[in-house]
Amino acid sequence: MEIEEQAVDPLAGGMMHGYQCGMLWGAALAAGAQAYRTLGTGPQAEARAILAAQRILESFRAQNNNINCLEITEVDVSSPTTRMIVRFLLKSGVTGSCFGMAARYAPAAFGEIHAAAFEDPIEALPAPVSCSAMLARKMGASDMHTVMAAGFAGGIGLSGGACGALGAALWITAMNSLKEGADKIGFEAPGASDVIERFIKCTSYEFECSKIVGRKFENIEDHAGYVRAGGCSEIIEVLATQRS
Helix, strand or coil, X not given: CHHHHHCCHHHHHHHHHHCECHHHHHHHHHHHHHHHHHHCCCHHHHHHHHHHHHHHHHHHHHHHCCCEHHHHHCCCCCCCHHHHHHHHHHCCCHHHCHHHHHHHHHHHHHHHHHHHCCCCCCCCCCCCCCHHHHHHHHCCCCHHHHHHHHHHCCCCCCCCCECHHXXXXXXXXXXXXXXXXXXXXXXXXXXXXXXXXXXXXXCCCCCXXXXXXXXXXXXXXXXXXXXXXXXXXXXXXXXXXXXX
8 A cells, every 4th residue: 555655644743743653653554444445335344443442552651652743852942853853763773762662653554453353343423524534525535445534533443633634634644645746745735734724714723622522532422413513513524625
């Protein structure tokens, strides 16, 4: 899935703002891809992707104590992007860098994604289940990409971190750029700044789901009910508006 993988770059460094580690965004997409392979599209697949995202987030926290890039790296995100990334990637050698973290985390994430497939069946829920999947659908994403983005809901697995709908919008925008002929995306994808600018104006410059909503969601049913009742509808509409 070359395009899908390249398009995750703008989520590195916690959207380059120090929020959830880019490994979590990537692993959540992998969990969604597996949910799509086993369950196809629809509420059950979206719910399974969220459950898997919850598992991989807790696994990451157990390994690294924190989930946010800024807390893990202690690198000033106000520094120029390239310098910030290079500094940490090279800090303490490969075993202490992002490369070493990824090498340790990938098997654990794979195990959690596999284990999530064997959890008890999820009670049937009406659509939509995930805010990020809803946003993906509004942006014209395929069924597969919609389910892949589902685990971003509620700040990745309902953890309350940086907005999952924003993450989905950045990922889909980057994929569209690649499909339109961009050679590569890198850490500052074409259109990403515009997406973030529209988002923060809509949220009074707040990034985190729990602060935007005013609470964390208790479970998938709680989040699904909030979305069905029109929660975050303004944010979703603003993000779904694709500028030419």
